[in-house]
Amino acid sequence: MRLRHKDLLGLADLTPEEIDLILRTAGPLKKLFTRSIKKVPPLRGKTVALLFYEPSTRTRTSFELAAARLSADVLSLAVSSSSVQKGETLMDTALNLEAMKVDFMVVRHSVSGAPELLARGVRAHVVNAGDGNHEHPTQGLLDLFTIREKKKKIQGLTVAIIGDILHSRVARSNIWGLTKMGAKIRLCGPATLVPSEFRTAFGNQVEVTYNMKEALDGADVAYVLRLQLERQQENLFPSLREYHEFYGLDEKKLSWAKKDCLVMHPGPMNRGVEIASVVADGPQSVILDQVTNGIAVRMAVLYLLAGSSQAVPAPRAAERIAEREPS
Amino acid sequence: MKGTVSWARTQRSSGTLPRQKSLLIRGGRVIDPRNQRDEVCDVLIEGQHIHKIAKDIKPTRQMEVLEAGRLVVAPGLIDIHVHLREPGQEEKETIATGTAAAAMGGFTAVACMPNTVPPLDNVSQIQYVMMKARSDGHVRVYPVGAITKGQDGVELTEIGAMVRAGCVAISDDGKPVANAKLFRRALEYAKTFGLPVVDHCEDPDLAKGGVMNEGKLAVLLGLKGIPRQAEYIMVARNIALCELTGGQLHLAHLSTKESVALVRDAKKRGLPVTAETCPHYFALTEEAVANYNANAKMNPPLRTEDDRQAILAGLADGTLEVVASDHAPHTPAQKAREFDFAPFGIIGLETTLGLVLTELVQKGVMTLSAALAALSDAPARVFHLPGGHLSPGAPADLTLIDLKARHTVNTFTSKSQNSPFIGRMLQGKAVATIVGGEVVMSRGKLLRKPTC
Numbered sequence: 001m002r003l004r005h006k007d008l009l010g011l012a013d014l015t016p017e018e019i020d021l022i023l024r025t026a027g028p029l030k031k032l033f034t035r036s037i038k039k040v041p042p043l044r045g046k047t048v049a050l051l052f053y054e055p056s057t058r059t060r061t062s063f064e065l066a067a068a069r070l071s072a073d074v075l076s077l078a079v080s081s082s083s084v085q086k087g088e089t090l091m092d093t094a095l096n097l098e099a100m101k102v103d104f105m106v107v108r109h110s111v112s113g114a115p116e117l118l119a120r121g122v123r124a125h126v127v128n129a130g131d132g133n134h135e136h137p138t139q140g141l142l143d144l145f146t147i148r149e150k151k152k153k154i155q156g157l158t159v160a161i162i163g164d165i166l167h168s169r170v171a172r173s174n175i176w177g178l179t180k181m182g183a184k185i186r187l188c189g190p191a192t193l194v195p196s197e198f199r200t201a202f203g204n205q206v207e208v209t210y211n212m213k214e215a216l217d218g219a220d221v222a223y224v225l226r227l228q229l230e231r232q233q234e235n236l237f238p239s240l241r242e243y244h245e246f247y248g249l250d251e252k253k254l255s256w257a258k259k260d261c262l263v264m265h266p267g268p269m270n271r272g273v274e275i276a277s278v279v280a281d282g283p284q285s286v287i288l289d290q291v292t293n294g295i296a297v298r299m300a301v302l303y304l305l306a307g308s309s310q311a312v313p314a315p316r317a318a319e320r321i322a323e324r325e326p327s
Numbered sequence: 328m329k330g331t332v333s334w335a336r337t338q339r340s341s342g343t344l345p346r347q348k349s350l351l352i353r354g355g356r357v358i359d360p361r362n363q364r365d366e367v368c369d370v371l372i373e374g375q376h377i378h379k380i381a382k383d384i385k386p387t388r389q390m391e392v393l394e395a396g397r398l399v400v401a402p403g404l405i406d407i408h409v410h411l412r413e414p415g416q417e418e419k420e421t422i423a424t425g426t427a428a429a430a431m432g433g434f435t436a437v438a439c440m441p442n443t444v445p446p447l448d449n450v451s452q453i454q455y456v457m458m459k460a461r462s463d464g465h466v467r468v469y470p471v472g473a474i475t476k477g478q479d480g481v482e483l484t485e486i487g488a489m490v491r492a493g494c495v496a497i498s499d500d501g502k503p504v505a506n507a508k509l510f511r512r513a514l515e516y517a518k519t520f521g522l523p524v525v526d527h528c529e530d531p532d533l534a535k536g537g538v539m540n541e542g543k544l545a546v547l548l549g550l551k552g553i554p555r556q557a558e559y560i561m562v563a564r565n566i567a568l569c570e571l572t573g574g575q576l577h578l579a580h581l582s583t584k585e586s587v588a589l590v591r592d593a594k595k596r597g598l599p600v601t602a603e604t605c606p607h608y609f610a611l612t613e614e615a616v617a618n619y620n621a622n623a624k625m626n627p628p629l630r631t632e633d634d635r636q637a638i639l640a641g642l643a644d645g646t647l648e649v650v651a652s653d654h655a656p657h658t659p660a661q662k663a664r665e666f667d668f669a670p671f672g673i674i675g676l677e678t679t680l681g682l683v684l685t686e687l688v689q690k691g692v693m694t695l696s697a698a699l700a701a702l703s704d705a706p707a708r709v710f711h712l713p714g715g716h717l718s719p720g721a722p723a724d725l726t727l728i729d730l731k732a733r734h735t736v737n738t739f740t741s742k743s744q745n746s747p748f749i750g751r752m753l754q755g756k757a758v759a760t761i762v763g764g765e766v767v768m769s770r771g772k773l774l775r776k777p778t779c
Contacts (some may be wrong), residue, residue: 091663095466112549112666113619132667134549171548201543 003308007119007126008301010135011176014105019177022300023145029303030296031067042303043072048104050076050091052129053090056108058267058291059129059139063106064084066298075102091121098122104302107131112169125305133167139266140173142294144181147221149293150262155182160215160257162247163225163274164193164236170266171225172325188215189247212247216256224249224262226276240273247276250276254284262286265274347372348762349547351386355395355727359402360700361716365558370400372723373764379719380476393766395727399695400760402703402716403724404765406676407496408525408579408603408651411437411468413459414452415444420656420742422456428654428741430768431774432677433757435724436467438653438710441478442501448473448484453492455543463768465775466760467724469495471525475755478502483513490520495710498525500579503627505531507564514574523575525709527587528561529553529627539668540628548619550666553628559585566593569600577709578602580653582627584637591646600728601709603649604639605751606675606682607747608694609638621662621669623747627653638691650698650704652679657742675742678748684730684755695730727759740773 001023007014014022032038044140048067050276051062053302060076065253067074074203096157108116112132119126130136133216159178167169167185173186187194199208209215216222227243237243263275263285271277280287332722350372369384370377388390406429412420420428422439429437441447447456451471460468472494476482478501486497497517497545503526504510510526510546517524529672539545560580569576578590581604593600593730605684607625612632615623623629641647655672662669683702687693693701703726707715714724734756737749760768767775 087665089660090665107666111667116619116664117663132549133551172547172549195546197529197543197546203544 003304005308006305007115008305009115009119009128009181011137011140012135019141019180019299021303022141022297023148025304026145026293026296027159027301029299033292033296039069039071041071043070043306046071046103047075047101047308048106048302049102050106050129051079051093051097052077052108053114053145054108054110054130054275055078059108062291062294063129063298066276066295067104068301069295070299070302072104072302077260078126082295094118098124102307104205119157125308127182127301127305130169132169133172134169135173135176136169137173137300138294139170140177140292141301142297143174143264143266144177145293145297146264146290149289150286151220157220158186158218158285159183159221159223160186160219161186161223161225162188162212162249164227164231165189165198165225166195167228167231168225175202175206176224179198179203181281185217185290185300186219188212190237190243192233212253213256216253216261219257219261220253221262222257222263224251224275226266226268227270228272229273244273247274248272248274249279251278254279260284263319264290267291267315329779335344338687341653342513348612349378349388349390350393350723350763352395352400352725353384353386353394353396354725355400357400357717358696359717360696361402361699361704362618362718364717365696370717370725372761372764374501375723377717377719377721377723380717387683393759397729397731399730400727401699401728402727403714403760403762404433404680404702404726404757405436405706405712406434406652406654406679407438407649407710408438408605408657408708409437409654409676410672410734411439412443412656414455416441416656419548421463422459422468423465424462424740424742425467425654425656426465426513426635427462427674427773428739430465430675430762430773431740431757431759431771433465433680433726433728433760434676435726435760435762436469436712436714437676438469438471438495438501440471441473441496445645446478447494448476448483449754450488450492453489457493465773466762469493469710471496471498471500473497474504475509480504480506480509482517483739485507486516486522487520490522495526495712496523496525498575498579500525500527502529503529503531503561507568511568511572512563513578514572520573520695521575521711524640525567525577525579526565526758527579528558528581530557530560533557533560538630539616542613542631544613544617552718553626555583555585555634556628558627559589562586564592566598566600569593573599575599580605580608580627580651581647582608582630582634582638583642584634587641587646591641591644594646597762601649602637602647603651604647605651605653605678606644606679606686607673609635610682611635611747612688616666619666620747621666622673622745622749624666624669624671625653625673626671639687640702642687643692647683648701649709650679650683651706653746654674654741656741657745658743659745664747672745674739674743674746676704676740676741678736678746680728680758681734681736681753682748684728685753689754702773716766723761723764725761727758728755729758730755731757732758
């Protein structure tokens with residue numbers, strides 16, 4: 001089986017079979033990590049460009065390692081400090097990279113839909129490394145991989161996603177991925193951060209509650225989202241102290257979940273705000289496993305996209321005009 | 328020649344008609360909503376005015392004759408919500424290119440909004456637009472002045488002086504007047520001059536940062552929404568202030584079900600409130616932005632199917648008496664940016680008539696006469712403009728329409744091309760535009776040569 005997509009823009013676009021394919025491909029790739037030589041050759045001669053329009057350490061490093069372990073050449077662009085300041089647009093930057101025959105563009109951007117814009121305009125494979133509040137598909141996939149690795153299944157599990165759902169691309173990718181694979185979702189946070197539209201937007205496997213006890217009762221996974229501290233300035237909640245009291249995952253709240261409930265977090269954590277240190281570092285935490293698995297999953301994504309059957313987008317208008325002109 | 332415009336005597340490529348010339352438009356289906364006329368007859372134009380409408384007017388040797396068999400002969404279409412971008416953003420549009428697009432779309436007059444750079448907030452700016460319109464314009468241009476200096480929502484402009492210079496309405500379009508007291512004063516003061524006050528109804532705080540309709544789709548796309556309440560809270564406020572002051576209130580580009588209901592109720596109570604909507608609000612829903620298509624990014628944003636149905640009902644029962652384009656040109660480079668960064672607005676001068684005919688008339692929402700009234704008679708009444716009807720003595724502004732002409736929206740005369748309707752098949756288009764007795768567009772060609 002192959003991926004039927006040129007790009008990975010979001011988990012909304014993938015079928016359960018495609019998600020399963022990525023997760024199955026990541027399994028053997030993870031085994032490589034235990035070897036002394038962690039490199040394999042499938043992407044030798046290919047170039048992966050990392051365009052990070054937002055600061056990110058962990059995702060960028062993870063993609064860099066994933067590409068390097070597949071033997072690709074990696075080009076890491078600190079875009080925010082160069083072209084943008086000179087006034088270059090996203091598409092101009094991408095077209096320049098394409099002119100340099102880059103094969104993959106991994107894009108992190110503060111605006112939802114930016115990777116889709118790129119994907120429509122370039123022939124290279126575009127991988128969304130997080131766009132605005134929209135999706136963070138590789139994070140979703142690594143979370144699915146981690147849950148399946150620990151629980152041996154996803155179907156039938158209850159996953160509580162806690163925190164700032166409204167602004168979370170991680171939450172959206174997880175909701176798509178987990179519901180497609182048969183899990184039930186409970187979203188929990190203050191009403192300002194969990195709009196009621198989430199109840200119906202993703203199908204009927206999503207519940208919304210503002211009560212942590214209801215969210216965690218019998219849950220198999222407690223997925224805690226990072227809280228952007230500046231949200232307090234927007235009056236989305238009155239204080240960090242109050243937030244922690246009601247929605248911070250501590251030992252007591254975790255006890256409402258199943259005994260073997262996994263604790264997950266996409267990082268970086270605000271310890272003492274959305275999660276207590278004792279929980280983050282406790283026996284149920286798989287937060288560092290998520291980080292390890294991220295590399296395997298991103299390797300699987302790059303590997304599968306390189307072999308995907310749908311390689312090229314429709315030619316752009318400028319090319320169509322050029323084709324008509326006599327040479 | 329059936330269904331086309333042909334000159335019986337001479338085919339002119341450019342130049343102006345001598346003022347004394349007579350023009351006879353023969354054999355068209357003349358629809359004049361204000362005078363409740365819908366019949367096949369002839370229209371005789373003497374100089375710049377309509378002289379006579381009757382059956383079988385005999386042509387004389389001095390007359391030029393325009394055969395309009397199978398065409399609809401309508402009052403010249405008037406678009407009271409257009410952004411011509413001059414001065415200051417000439418890369419998007421100019422008075423020359425914007426009025427050329429208007430002529431191509433069948434409009435004989437446009438009212439241009441004041442959010443230029445700098446804004447039209449003083450006599451000099453109004454005079455500049457009037458002067459450029461006289462020299463470069465293909466159709467009539469009526470400037471709308473700003474309500475507040477710099478559109479800053481703090482201090483009223485010199486409204487009287489702007490009226491004297493040619494301004495036909497006031498609006499801070501694009502920057503709604505948030506201060507209720509100031510908006511009250513604007514309504515009261517504008518009454519002195521019988522001037523309509525136009526508001527883009529949007530609570531700026533509620534809408535802040537939003538780029539599309541708030542709801543399920545915005546959640547899925549991860550885009551910040553603009554709640555419908557941002558619009559209709561302001562509609563309600565403005566209607567209340569209209570009631571308080573008795574000033575003439577015109578509500579621009581309404582998009583929500585609740586706004587329509589509020590206007591309907593205000594009209595029942597006899598308040599001097601008028602309202603417009605735009606073709607995109609009855610032809611599209613928020614689904615048009617589902618693939619982050621910035622060409623469908625506009626303000627107010629495209630709403631839901633429920634809203635679209637309410638807009639159709641509002642048009643059908645006359646609650647929304649005006650259809651305006653909200654022609655808002657932006658360059659392709661600006662619209663090719665990330666969705667959040669792309670500017671709001673689409674062009675509309677060249678698609679409005681086709682969309683009205685296709686979506687409203689063909690689908691039985693409105694009669695042809697009512698639809699043409701929303702594009703001519705009603706806008707003329709709302710802004711107190713000459714034209715909009717075909718009574719003897721009225722300005723000889725007419726639009727000739729071929730109802731059978733099927734065409735795919737493709738390229739535009741406007742300097743910008745930002746339309747979500749590219750590729751859409753429309754039925755019905757303007758085949759001739761006549762301004763002051765002069766044919767400025769015929770069969771897709773501009774005939775008038777601006778004086779500079």
